[in-house]
Amino acid sequence: MQFERLKIWLMLAPALLVLFAVFIGGLGFGIARSLNYMPIIGLTQPNFDAYIGLFSLTEFWRSLGMTLYIALTSTAISMVLAIGAALLLRRAFPSKRLMTFLFSFNLPIPHIVGAIGIMFLFAQSGFMARIAHGFGWIERPMDFLVLVNDPYAIGIILEYVWKEVPFIGIVVLAVLQSIGDDYEAVSQTLGAGPLQRFRFVILPLITPATLSVSVLVLAFTFGEFLIPYLLGQTYPATLPVLAVRLFTDPDLNKRPEAMAMSILIAVIAALMVLAYMWLSRRIVRSD
Amino acid sequence: MTTAQFLTKPIASSRSGLTLMGLLRGAALVLLALWLVGPFIPMLVWSFAHRWTFPDLLPKQWSLEAWTYVADPAAQVLPAILDSLLIAVPVTLLSAAIAIPAGRALGLHRFRGKRIVEFLILAPNIIPGLTVALGIQIVFINYGLDNTIVGVILVHLVASMSYAVLVMAGVFSNYDPEAEEVARTLGANRFQTFLHVTFPAILPGLVVASLFAFLISWDQYVTTIIIAGGFVKTLSILVVAAAGGGERAITAALSIVFVGPAILFLIIASKYLTGENSSAGGLGRR
Numbered sequence: 001m002q003f004e005r006l007k008i009w010l011m012l013a014p015a016l017l018v019l020f021a022v023f024i025g026g027l028g029f030g031i032a033r034s035l036n037y038m039p040i041i042g043l044t045q046p047n048f049d050a051y052i053g054l055f056s057l058t059e060f061w062r063s064l065g066m067t068l069y070i071a072l073t074s075t076a077i078s079m080v081l082a083i084g085a086a087l088l089l090r091r092a093f094p095s096k097r098l099m100t101f102l103f104s105f106n107l108p109i110p111h112i113v114g115a116i117g118i119m120f121l122f123a124q125s126g127f128m129a130r131i132a133h134g135f136g137w138i139e140r141p142m143d144f145l146v147l148v149n150d151p152y153a154i155g156i157i158l159e160y161v162w163k164e165v166p167f168i169g170i171v172v173l174a175v176l177q178s179i180g181d182d183y184e185a186v187s188q189t190l191g192a193g194p195l196q197r198f199r200f201v202i203l204p205l206i207t208p209a210t211l212s213v214s215v216l217v218l219a220f221t222f223g224e225f226l227i228p229y230l231l232g233q234t235y236p237a238t239l240p241v242l243a244v245r246l247f248t249d250p251d252l253n254k255r256p257e258a259m260a261m262s263i264l265i266a267v268i269a270a271l272m273v274l275a276y277m278w279l280s281r282r283i284v285r286s287d
Numbered sequence: 288m289t290t291a292q293f294l295t296k297p298i299a300s301s302r303s304g305l306t307l308m309g310l311l312r313g314a315a316l317v318l319l320a321l322w323l324v325g326p327f328i329p330m331l332v333w334s335f336a337h338r339w340t341f342p343d344l345l346p347k348q349w350s351l352e353a354w355t356y357v358a359d360p361a362a363q364v365l366p367a368i369l370d371s372l373l374i375a376v377p378v379t380l381l382s383a384a385i386a387i388p389a390g391r392a393l394g395l396h397r398f399r400g401k402r403i404v405e406f407l408i409l410a411p412n413i414i415p416g417l418t419v420a421l422g423i424q425i426v427f428i429n430y431g432l433d434n435t436i437v438g439v440i441l442v443h444l445v446a447s448m449s450y451a452v453l454v455m456a457g458v459f460s461n462y463d464p465e466a467e468e469v470a471r472t473l474g475a476n477r478f479q480t481f482l483h484v485t486f487p488a489i490l491p492g493l494v495v496a497s498l499f500a501f502l503i504s505w506d507q508y509v510t511t512i513i514i515a516g517g518f519v520k521t522l523s524i525l526v527v528a529a530a531g532g533g534e535r536a537i538t539a540a541l542s543i544v545f546v547g548p549a550i551l552f553l554i555i556a557s558k559y560l561t562g563e564n565s566s567a568g569g570l571g572r573r
Binding site: 005011014016018019021025026028031033040085088089102105108109114115117119121126130133134141162224225226229230240243263265269270 | 319322323325327330333341342344388389392393396404408410411412414420423425426441442444452502512513526531535538546552
């Protein structure tokens with residue numbers, strides 16, 4: 001028995017080694033640096049200066065607002081469209097195989113490539129603007145809507161929606177396929193119309209799985225650097241972009257603030273997931 | 288209508304025929320398909336465009352310029368691919384080596400502290416790599432690991448490995464170890480048992496886990512920049528630089544090269560995964 005337990009921990013040892021040495025280590029040193037505590041370079045008095053400095057910056061609060069807005073909007077839109085797309089794909093349809101292929105096709109495509117594709121499509125001289133010109137809606141590129149590097153972060157949201165609809169959708173589709181038609185058939189015999197069947201039969205069944213993946217999307221879109229870096233505007237930048245900007249600043253005194261910001265990003269992302277886990281457990285219990 | 292007739296009536300009467308519902312459904316499907324392939328259309332065209340000015344819907348002149356540029360040694364594309372591979376291949380092998388035993392422990396055994404271990408392995412999927420890289424970079428400077436391939440491998444390994452462990456834990460939770468016992472009683476040693484019994488059984492899952500691990504490392508940008516910016520130039524760094532530079536034809540051609548492993552992934556994974564296997568869906572991530 002004792003030997004069996006030792007064996008299990010030995011099997012886990014390499015994974016735990018990487019997690020503790022790099023992941024926990026990275027977080028720990030990041031926290032220490034954000035508190036100005038770094039005995040190796042003579043900093044032995046931890047303080048909250050970096051955090052206080054950040055909280056007194058207007059740019060920090062505007063960036064936080066921007067980042068939350070992007071994450072919440074992208075996740076909400078992706079979730080709704082993913083449910084719609086999965087419901088469409090569920091029914092036997094000649095193009096079902098093609099669509100399922102397209103759904104999974106987009107999954108391994110890197111976000112970088114998605115961002116570049118969105119740029120080619122939606123920039124003011126991009127493909128969409130050319131189509132708009134073809135219809136005679138616009139004269140010059142300048143007349144087209146600003147959808148990339150724009151103040152409402154539409155380009156960023158478009159990229160996230162493009163990439164995450166298939167990601168959430170394929171999970172919803174899997175749940176729908178595992179449910180089958182029986183519940184709906186029964187509810188129909190009881191007189192439920194299509195809307196009622198969706199509201200009272202399908203939606204409650206797909207909600208748990210849909211929310212679990214969506215909360216991962218929420219945490220990801222909140223902490224992602226590259227997409228807002230390529231498709232976002234300079235001010236207010238998202239928190240991850242701002243953190244890297246502070247980190248690469250020639251003024252080394254900004255390093256603790258960069259660390260503090262990256263720690264705050266991690267804390268908020270983790271809180272989102274923990275809040276979801278706590279809420280979902282409470283709801284399950286109260287049922 | 289008798290009860291039997293009532294029960295056998297199809298759920299969606301609009302499934303076929305030219306009903307309004309059917310038309311709307313068809314239109315929505317076409318829109319969805321266009322939206323999913325949309326970003327690739329101008330990308331493909333740009334990579335073969337010589338001059339493609341507004342408002343032309345297609346280039347007036349086509350050329351292979353962008354592709355000759357990509358193949359030109361001066362463009363440093365091959366060394367970038369090599370750097371990407373020098374990082375992603377070790378990350379993949381290490382991830383697989385770590386994920387087989389860890390996945391087995393999590394998938395087949397119950398033990399005290401299991402929930403904490405599961406939580407730890409999930410955590411890198413929630414905490415941004417940016418935070419981890421910024422923190423560990425301080426330590427790496429002290430050990431001379433900053434600006435090195437090894438340092439980059441270690442940071443990429445966190446995300447790749449945790450993913451691979453999750454996939455392998457799923458694989459082992461559907462795995463029946465009884466066949467191993469049989470092999471052992473028939474005289475096979477530990478190694479033979481693994482090679483001829485365990486390995487073939489977990490192979491499809493292991494392939495998928497390794498592909499994910501590879502792609503996660505291949506796609507990394509900000510973690511690589513933080514650990515070894517300027518010293519290690521991966522393909523993703525080259526692609527992002529091109530995108531920022533505004534040379535659209537070259538950016539397009541580089542993007543298509545960059546997407547190569549993902550396409551390979553799809554071809555290989557489709558051999559091992561069917562639509563009903565949800566392990567693909569649950570885990571299709573960056």
